[in-house]
Amino acid sequence: MQQMSDIPDKLLNVSNHSLENQEGIPMSDNVSAAIREKVAHLLNRRVGPYKSWNPVSRTQVWQWCTAMGDDNPLYLDDDYRKDTEFDDVTAPPTMMQMWTMRDAQGNYPPGSTDDNPYELLKLLEDNGYGGVMAVSYDQTFHRYLTEGDQVHHYSTLVHMTDLKSTGMGKGFFVTELAEFLDQNNEKFAEANITYFQYETPKKQPGAKKPGSDVQKITRVHPVENYDNEHFWQGLRDGELLIQKCESCSTLRHPPQPMCSECQSLEWGTVAASGKGTVYTYTVMYYPEIPPFDYPNAIALIDLEEGVRIATQLTDVKPDDIKIGMEVEMTLTEVQDDMTLPLFRPVNSTK
Amino acid sequence: MTATISRKAAIVGIGATEFSKDSGRTEMQLAVEAVKAALDDAGIKGADIDGMATFSMDNNWENEILRQIGGKELKFFSRTEFGGGAACGPFVHAATAISSGLCDTVVIYRALNERSGLRFGSGQLFSTSPMDPNIINFSHYFPYGFMTPAAWIAFSARRYMHEFGATSEDFGRVAVSMRDFAATNPNAFFYERPITLEEHQNSRMIADPLRLLDCCQESDGAVAFVVTTAEKAKDLANTPALIASARQSIVKDSRMMTPFYGESISGIPEFDACASDIYKMAGLSPDDIDVACLYDHFSPWVLPQLEAFGFCDRGEAKDFVKDGHISRGGKLPVNTHGGQLGEAYIHGMNGIAEAVRQIRGTSVNQVNDVNHVLVTAGAGVPTGAAILEKG
Ligand SMILES: [Zn+2]
Numbered sequence: 001m002q003q004m005s006d007i008p009d010k011l012l013n014v015s016n017h018s019l020e021n022q023e024g025i026p027m028s029d030n031v032s033a034a035i036r037e038k039v040a041h042l043l044n045r046r047v048g049p050y051k052s053w054n055p056v057s058r059t060q061v062w063q064w065c066t067a068m069g070d071d072n073p074l075y076l077d078d079d080y081r082k083d084t085e086f087d088d089v090t091a092p093p094t095m096m097q098m099w100t101m102r103d104a105q106g107n108y109p110p111g112s113t114d115d116n117p118y119e120l121l122k123l124l125e126d127n128g129y130g131g132v133m134a135v136s137y138d139q140t141f142h143r144y145l146t147e148g149d150q151v152h153h154y155s156t157l158v159h160m161t162d163l164k165s166t167g168m169g170k171g172f173f174v175t176e177l178a179e180f181l182d183q184n185n186e187k188f189a190e191a192n193i194t195y196f197q198y199e200t201p202k203k204q205p206g207a208k209k210p211g212s213d214v215q216k217i218t219r220v221h222p223v224e225n226y227d228n229e230h231f232w233q234g235l236r237d238g239e240l241l242i243q244k245c246e247s248c249s250t251l252r253h254p255p256q257p258m259c260s261e262c263q264s265l266e267w268g269t270v271a272a273s274g275k276g277t278v279y280t281y282t283v284m285y286y287p288e289i290p291p292f293d294y295p296n297a298i299a300l301i302d303l304e305e306g307v308r309i310a311t312q313l314t315d316v317k318p319d320d321i322k323i324g325m326e327v328e329m330t331l332t333e334v335q336d337d338m339t340l341p342l343f344r345p346v347n348s349t350k
Numbered sequence: 351m352t353a354t355i356s357r358k359a360a361i362v363g364i365g366a367t368e369f370s371k372d373s374g375r376t377e378m379q380l381a382v383e384a385v386k387a388a389l390d391d392a393g394i395k396g397a398d399i400d401g402m403a404t405f406s407m408d409n410n411w412e413n414e415i416l417r418q419i420g421g422k423e424l425k426f427f428s429r430t431e432f433g434g435g436a437a438c439g440p441f442v443h444a445a446t447a448i449s450s451g452l453c454d455t456v457v458i459y460r461a462l463n464e465r466s467g468l469r470f471g472s473g474q475l476f477s478t479s480p481m482d483p484n485i486i487n488f489s490h491y492f493p494y495g496f497m498t499p500a501a502w503i504a505f506s507a508r509r510y511m512h513e514f515g516a517t518s519e520d521f522g523r524v525a526v527s528m529r530d531f532a533a534t535n536p537n538a539f540f541y542e543r544p545i546t547l548e549e550h551q552n553s554r555m556i557a558d559p560l561r562l563l564d565c566c567q568e569s570d571g572a573v574a575f576v577v578t579t580a581e582k583a584k585d586l587a588n589t590p591a592l593i594a595s596a597r598q599s600i601v602k603d604s605r606m607m608t609p610f611y612g613e614s615i616s617g618i619p620e621f622d623a624c625a626s627d628i629y630k631m632a633g634l635s636p637d638d639i640d641v642a643c644l645y646d647h648f649s650p651w652v653l654p655q656l657e658a659f660g661f662c663d664r665g666e667a668k669d670f671v672k673d674g675h676i677s678r679g680g681k682l683p684v685n686t687h688g689g690q691l692g693e694a695y696i697h698g699m700n701g702i703a704e705a706v707r708q709i710r711g712t713s714v715n716q717v718n719d720v721n722h723v724l725v726t727a728g729a730g731v732p733t734g735a736a737i738l739e740k741g
Binding site: 054059104105219220221222223224225227228253254260279280281282283284285286287289292295296298300307308309310311312318323334338340 | 372466467479480482485486487489490491492493494495496497498501504505506508509512554555556557558559560562568602608610611615
C-alpha cells in the first residue's frame with residue numbers, strides 16, 4: 001500500500017499475489033488500443049513532491065507499532081538500541097507511506113504538488129474499469145528512518161499492460177514506482193506497486209494467500225475476556241448469542257457479568273433469530289479507515305428479542321436506509337479470522 | 351443534596367497557551383506554561399498551591415508540574431475519567447476539597463497535543479489490553495469500522511432528527527453561530543473566518559448526518575485555572591468566578607462515547623439527570639443564566655443540552671437556535687469564544703476559561719451584565735456541569 005488516503009479504498013484490501021504470476025491472457029481488441037492511447041500521456045510522468053506534515057516522531061512510531069502489534073525492540077526500546085548502530089527512535093520500514101499522508105481535511109502539506117498521482121487510474125475507472133486491486137508490492141529499503149527525518153515522495157506510473165483477461169475479469173495491470181526521499185533528497189526506499197484495474201467489480205475471491213509479503217491491514221480484532229468471549233466464540237460457531245439472566249430471564253447486550261435488573265451473576269445465552277429493525281444509522285464517509293469500503297453504512301439494530309446491537313449494513317444504498325426498516329442478519333466471514341453479524345434489508349437481492 | 355460546596359470556592363486565575371495545530375513542544379511544557387500563566391493571572395505563587403485536579407487522559411503528572419512551578423507539596427490531587435466528560439469534574443473536586451478544608455488552593459489543568467500527536471478522530475485510540483475498559487467497550491464497534499467519534503455521535507443526531515424533525519441546517523446554525531463568535535476572537539483558530547449556512551450545507555459529509563463543519567477542530571494547547579477559597583478570592587485582584595454549583599453525572603445508560611442502549615438516545619440523559627441539582631444547588635433557574643459555554647465537540651449535541659438545562663422544551667432547541675437566541679446579541683449567547691468548533695479543542699476547558707472571562711467582563715465578545723454562566727462537560731460520556739457566579 002501507499003498513500004492510504006489517496007488511492008481507492010479497495011486497494012487497501014491489498015491482498016496477495018494471487019494474480020502476480022498469471023498476468024492474464026492478452027486481449028488484442030480495439031478497446032485496449034483506444035484506452036491505451038487515451039492514457040499514454042499519463043505514463044512515465046514523475047509527479048511530486050508529496051511532502052510530510054510532520055517529521056518522523058516517536059509518537060507516530062509508537063502508534064503504528066501498537067496498532068500493528070509490532071514489538072521489534074529496535075524501534076522504541078532505547079536500551080536495546082544502544083547495542084545497535086541507531087541512536088534515535090527508528091521507524092518500521094513498512095511505515096514509509098505513512099509519513100506523506102494527507103491530513104484529515106484531505107490537504108497535502110505546504111510545498112506539495114497539486115497533481116493527482118492517480119489520474120491514470122481515474123481515467124481507467126471513467127472508462128468502465130472501476131474495479132481495482134493491488135497485485136504486487138515490491139519494496140526496497142536503503143536505510144532506516146530515525147526520529148526527525150522529514151520525508152517526501154514522488155510517484156510515477158511506469159507501465160501499463162494491454163487489456164488482459166483474468167479470473168477477476170478483463171482489465172489492465174498498471175505499475176507505479178513510488179520513490180521515498182529524506183530531507184537531503186536521498187532515496188531511502190522505493191516501491192513497485194502493481195494494480196489490476198478491471199471491468200467487473202466483484203468480491204475478491206479468497207483474499208488470503210500465505211507467503212505474501214504484502215503488509216495487510218485487517219479489521220481491528222475485538223479484545224476478548226471472561227465477560228465477552230462467549231459472544232465472539234458464538235459468532236465463530238455460527239450464532240449471534242445474547243446474554244440471558246438465569247435468574248430473571250432479562251436479556252442483555254453488550255455483555256456484562258452482572259444482571260442490571262436482579263444482580264445475578266448466573267447467565268446463559270440465547271441465539272438471536274437475526275431479525276430486527278434499524279433503530280438509527282450513520283453512513284461513514286471520512287476518514288477512510290482501511291480496510292473498510294466506503295461509504296460504510298453502520299446501523300443500530302433493534303433485535304426482535306429486545307436488545308440492540310451495532311453492526312454494518314450491507315446490500316443497501318445509503319439513500320435507501322431508513323429508521324424502522326426490517327433487516328436480517330448474515331453471519332459473514334469478513335476476513336479469514338473474523339466472523340461478524342452483518343445485517344441487510346429483508347428482501348434485498350444479494 | 352445539600353449544597354455545601356456552593357459559593358465556597360472561586361476561580362481566581364486562568365491561563366492558556368496559544369492554540370495551534372502543532373505546538374512544537376511537549377504536553378508537559380504546554381501544561382507548565384498554562385499553569386504558570388494562571389498563577390500569574392491570579393497573583394498566586396506556586397508555593398501556595400496545595401491541590402491539583404485534571405483529566406485522567408492528561409499525560410502530565412502532578413508531581414512533575416508541582417516541582418516546576420515552584421510548588422512544595424500537594425495535599426489533594428484527583429483525576430476524572432471519560433475524555434471531555436472530565437471538563438467539570440476537576441472543579442467539582444476542587445470545590446469539594448476546598449469547602450471541606452482538605453486544601454486551600456487547587457490548580458486545574460489540561461494540556462494536549464491532540465492535533466500533532468494522537469488524533470482522536472483517527473480511529474486508532476486504544477491499547478489492545480483486555481485490562482483496558484476502552485477496548486472492551488469499543489470491541490463491539492471497531493470490527494465494523496465504526497471507530498470515529500463523529501460516527502458514534504451520528505447515531506444520536508439521526509435519532510434527534512427523526513424524533514423532532516430537526517435537519518442538517520438546524521445543526522448548521524449552531525456551527526455558524528460559534529464560527530461567528532470565533533471570527534472576532536483573535537485567539538480562535540478560525541479568527542476572521544466566519545461561515546455561512548450555505549457553506550455548512552456544502553461541506554463534505556463525514557458521518558451522515560454530520561458534515562465537516564459540524565465537527566470540532568483538533569488542536570494543540572493547554573488551559574489552566576487556579577481555584578481557591580471564596581474568602582481568599584476577595585483579596586485578589588481579579589473578579590472571582592464563584593463556583594455556585596457543580597456536579598458530575600453518570601446515569602444507568604451512560605457509556606463511553608457509545609450511549610446506544612437507553613430507551614431514548616436522542617437526548618443526553620446525564621444532563622437531564624443533573625440539571626435540576628445544578629440549579630437547586632445554586633438557588634437559580636434557567637432565566638438567571640446570562641451566557642452558556644456548552645460542550646460542542648459536534649454541533650448536533652448542543653441542541654439537547656439547551657433542552658436539558660431548561661432553556662427550551664424538548665425538541666424545540668432547533669427553533670430556539672433558529673430564532674437567534676444562542677447567537678451574538680441573543681438572550682442566551684452560547685460559546686462566545688467560538689467554542690470547540692471555532693476557537694480550539696482543549697477538551698472543553700477553553701469554554702470554562704471563557705465563562706470566567708464573561709464573569710470578569712473581559713471577553714472579546716463580552717455580553718452585558720453577566721452574573722451567571724452555565725458550563726458543561728462532554729456529551730455522550732459520563733460528564734458534569736457547573737454554574738459560575740460573579741463574586
Ligand atoms: Zn436478572
